[in-house]
Amino acid sequence: MKAPGTLIRRPRQPVGERPFLVIWEATRACPLACLHCRAEAVPDRHPDELDGPAARRLMDQIASFGKPAPLFVITGGDPFQRPDLDALVAHGTAAGLRVAVSPSGTPTLDRARLARLRDAGAVAVSLSLDGSTAERHDTFRGVPGVFDLTLDGWRTARELGLKVQINTTVSRHSLPDLADIAALVRREGAMLWSGFLLVPTGRAGALGALTADACEDVLHFLYDLGARMPVKTTEGHHFRRVALQRAVLARRGERPRLGRLHARLTERAGELGLFEGAPRTARRPPMDVSSGRGFVFVSHTGEVHPSGFLPLSAGNLRDGDLPSLYRDAELFRALRDPARLGGRCGACEFAAVCGGSRSRAYAVTGDPLAADPWCAYEPGTFPHQDELREVAGCAG
Template identity: 30%
Template sequence: MADLVERWVNNPLSRSLLKFITKRDERGRRIDRIFLNYIGSEVSLSLGDKLGSFILKLFFRGITKRLGIDEERIKEQLRFGYWRRGLASVLEGIALRGVERPFTASAPFLIVWNFTDACNLHCKHCYQRADKPKPDELSTEDALRAVDIMADAGVAYIAFSGGEALVRPDFFKVAEVVREYEMGYSLATNGTLLTRENVKRLEESGCDFVQISLDGLRETHNRFRGIDCYDRVIEGIKNAVESRMAVGIATCVTRYNIHEVDALIDLAEKLGADQFIHYNFIPTGRGREIIEMDITPDEREDLLNRLASQIGSRRLILLSTAPQYARVCLGYGYVSLTHFDTVGQQLGKGEEVGFLAEFIGGCGAGRLYMALQPNGDLTPCVFIPIKIGNILADDFTDLWWNSEVLNKLRDRKSFKGYCGRCPWREVCGGCRARAYAYFGDVQEADPGCPLNMDRWRMIEEKIPSPRLEAEVKVGGDGFD
């Protein structure tokens, strides 16, 4: 059935109709007005809009019938602005490129915005080397211009990160403008500043989700974070849980804390969190200094299986930034589309689930998401420090479609090692950030996967044992 839908959507007539309903004019994207009409909102429609609205209804009825999806459920989701924006980018992407496996949206669904390099902690693994604000960080005025640009391009969701975004005094002013555009927004935070007052302000400004870092139980977390802050983080988690926002607890797993993962999931559940997210360790930024603490491919595979095996039996959603998690979850009859997916694990089994996993496609860098740095530079991922342009100096949409680096990330057939010929290539794709951090090449094999053990053995020859104190220089140019 999924193949039938794919052929139907990919035929020239369907593509032409999609181009018509996603056409841009002086009023913006036609599809945005059509969606508002579809959910029953009052909106002025041109004759072309009305025709497009009729086409969209036929399109949705055909898709939902063939895939067994309740059309009313789609309407309910489309009442959220970021859902409308995201689906508009999907349809526009299909109109431009057809149904690809994996898929590239017409604009990033998600922008992770490192809002500042300032931070009140000094974490061992920080990809940003956050400490003090840099002198070239965007002013409030320029940050608001950046929001305008992302909104106009069709970005659906902004995930504020850092550094610690709450350190910056104008955070809420910028966040409120994001919501005025009906983009969704979330906050990744170390949790120490989640006072009741700040949590209330986050709610009032429209924050959907708060992700709080917790990298171990008390002693481990404090050692990892460089300061005694465990109690403040737990208090911040409790404050967030009492709000209407969804709450996720994020743990970057290394040899420091892999033995505490199960206890952390128990703690997250006890505290009332909605999600537990395993973060892949990427040896970039300050993380280069603890490269010897990376876990082995077999340890990672075991961890991902432990997470997937508990789906459905835990009250919270179990996620991972490791793209291999999509492959592992399919083995348990579930689909985990991305590390920010809260829907996939609720879907049933079947051919359609497998198609959806290939369509979303694991690592989303350069296809579904991109990163924005404190100074306005754009990078493929927060963990890949390759500048592809600047949001204020360059054309955002032109960069998205024509960046050489982003197109390399999309070309999975050119990936090296087993990643390029893996039967799970469309579902997973390997972590491009780990490939770049270890080999200086975004198309290299991901050494974190057991199917690339030859690459991991190369690394083991270069890095010291975790029992030894030694420095290793790793990064953009590979090993020295």
């Protein structure tokens, strides 16, 4: 049988030495009241936020990891609540960083501000879309009018030449609407659609858990859509397992056995024409990056976390530098060692390439090395282990 192409992408540099992605929470100020907000955003800026000089030192430290520099994302809250945002983007760009910004869908998301971001050197924006209609999206975001503002900002950003990533929270709220959201993303056009499997932290703790079987159905549905549009997951690390399993099954002419949710999503996608037309010439392989392993998050006050959804700190930038904390902190070193994973994740043959969501494990159990409670896979049960080992070698 013909060997597949790259199934899992890996960063070019060792993840123990440098991150692939650094996200900085520039502020927690935001006028929205989103049901899932990790940051539990508030209307006003915090007095202990990293100021301009501290933010520039952070960007210089990111650049010191070497070339190619990590991708740098400025998030919030709403980054547009910082009046120095354009100057910070310009500094990061001058330091050699690829800078992206993740603004909220508010009246500040207008052409003038987006044009200033582009002119300062930003290469992309990421926007949140949690419903295919204004009623669905605005209910989730807690403020009326956000859906229209988001679509206007999305279209404007593309007109200005900025790349656009769309992020959708996969929750009980959005499950029935996922195919319709996908159709909207495909129609409007985006560099990437990211399905964020909810982590029950911050306000999201009140939204209720998904079942592991529902997550499995969603991941396979996203994999199916990946033949027609660029798709990724956030906190859905078992999507990498799915990609490997599906490659083996495809070579054998087999399909996975999935649940009713997958059938409903697939049926709706068919009604919307999502599977029509020629498939993409190449699928976007998922990136092998996880909390503390190629990924680092810096809070608005300078705390260094493995992820924004994993609220354990390795230290504060006021007391140390980012490269040292990322490379040497025991928390990060533990998260980079699959041998230290517990439960089913520790026993799983996919531990090195998946490892499960450390954020969700911590949110549910209090142990960041515990098994991901939203993974349905039982270690060792995939029937074609020899072929699995063969395709696992196609993780590039």
